[in-house]
Amino acid sequence: MFDSDKEKYLRPVEKAGKYGYIDNFGGFVIKPQFDAAADFYEGIARVNIGCTTTRFGVQIGGKWGYIDKTGKYVIEPSYDDAGDFNEGMACVKVGGNNGGKWGYIDTTGQLIIHPQFVDAGFFTEGLASVSYKEEENTRNKWGFIDKEGKFVIEPIFDYVHPFNDGMAMVRIEDNKGNEKYGFVDKTGKLVIKPKFSNAQDFSEGLAMVTVRNKEGYIDKTGNMVIQPRFFQAIDFSEGLAGVSVEEDGCALWGFVDKNGEFVIEPQFDDANDFHEGLALVTAGEDEEGDGGKYGFTDKTGEYVIEPQYDYAREFSEGLACVNVGGSYDFRTGVFNGGKWGFINDRGQYVIKPKFDDANDFVEGLAYINVGCSFDEESGENTGGKWGYVDKEGGVFFIDD
Numbered sequence: 001m002f003d004s005d006k007e008k009y010l011r012p013v014e015k016a017g018k019y020g021y022i023d024n025f026g027g028f029v030i031k032p033q034f035d036a037a038a039d040f041y042e043g044i045a046r047v048n049i050g051c052t053t054t055r056f057g058v059q060i061g062g063k064w065g066y067i068d069k070t071g072k073y074v075i076e077p078s079y080d081d082a083g084d085f086n087e088g089m090a091c092v093k094v095g096g097n098n099g100g101k102w103g104y105i106d107t108t109g110q111l112i113i114h115p116q117f118v119d120a121g122f123f124t125e126g127l128a129s130v131s132y133k134e135e136e137n138t139r140n141k142w143g144f145i146d147k148e149g150k151f152v153i154e155p156i157f158d159y160v161h162p163f164n165d166g167m168a169m170v171r172i173e174d175n176k177g178n179e180k181y182g183f184v185d186k187t188g189k190l191v192i193k194p195k196f197s198n199a200q201d202f203s204e205g206l207a208m209v210t211v212r213n214k215e216g217y218i219d220k221t222g223n224m225v226i227q228p229r230f231f232q233a234i235d236f237s238e239g240l241a242g243v244s245v246e247e248d249g250c251a252l253w254g255f256v257d258k259n260g261e262f263v264i265e266p267q268f269d270d271a272n273d274f275h276e277g278l279a280l281v282t283a284g285e286d287e288e289g290d291g292g293k294y295g296f297t298d299k300t301g302e303y304v305i306e307p308q309y310d311y312a313r314e315f316s317e318g319l320a321c322v323n324v325g326g327s328y329d330f331r332t333g334v335f336n337g338g339k340w341g342f343i344n345d346r347g348q349y350v351i352k353p354k355f356d357d358a359n360d361f362v363e364g365l366a367y368i369n370v371g372c373s374f375d376e377e378s379g380e381n382t383g384g385k386w387g388y389v390d391k392e393g394g395v396f397f398i399d400d
Helices: none
Strands: 011-015 018-022 028-034 036-041 044-049 063-067 073-079 089-094 101-106 111-117 119-124 127-132 141-145 151-157 168-173 179-184 190-196 207-211 214-218 224-230 232-237 240-247 250-256 262-268 270-275 278-283 293-297 303-309 320-329 334-343 349-355 357-362 365-370 373-375 380-382 385-390 395-397
Touching (some): 018 036, 044 073, 089 119, 101 119, 127 151, 168 190, 190 207, 207 232, 232 270, 240 262, 240 270, 262 278, 278 303, 303 320, 334 357, 334 373
Antiparallel strands (some): 018 028, 141 151, 168 179, 179 190, 214 224, 270 278, 373 380, 385 395
């Protein structure tokens, strides 16, 4: 049922209130012993001993440490909070969850950057975003440090995004709370001054920006290469970007190329990025926004998979998770009910809808549930049996 040639990939799972790690065959490689556990990054995973988890999935208390893929501690649990490793460094917090400070360790556990920051992000492209407060009763300011802990970009911004393709989005606010977005390079130069009311990170050389409630795209020099004329716009992916325009009081979505020309005319009720050559779209909504069905279009605008599903997610590892018979609860903001299955890029069921909850495939397995029900208080599906399904439909349950 399960392919013995699959590369060893470990994922955290809960059993009887404790977390351990299973491989793609469903066997515990690291037995359940932790009170919280995260995925492996750069061969190391963060785990917690002694915490409690709220109904909203937030861990409180305990101490965080790091293990290798044998389950051996490479860094003993000693931190009040911790982040995943990226570029050989991880942010860690000491001094308590309230009032503590963040610093950075390397993969041996050596403290490289002394805890001194109010908040901290992960390293990307050699720099990490950190929040610093010089005086009490002042607003936190964000900047960027290098791997020695030196400020390369001084903390003068009200918020920042990590560096992506040599640029980082930054935000400033005035005393009235008005926000403006711009971009800095890795020297700290404001390549694009904060002047936009909203913005997204650069993707494929262009970034979405908002000007007077209309959205367009700029290049890395700040030049407006696609004028702000769209009601909404999303990132470029595989050479195209989804945009919406208002027609007869309704917003319809289509796709433009990097010249701003429509490759797919506005016709969808909603649209997502292209992934693996297909874009998830919805069509058929009524005036209240109900009743729409999900399908997939190719880059010519032709339906490869006609809108027919009550919910669907983008393709991942060649399969898409789809729901039949469920509904979206606007009051709770959660989709629930129906049955989940998986289709290939021709719309054929590889795994027929039979699960009460399901997630995308990751490294050959998808997390699924049979028998769960929606809990209004927590806003999540609870109960039932959790397990995994492989791409041939083979299922194993964690509690078996």
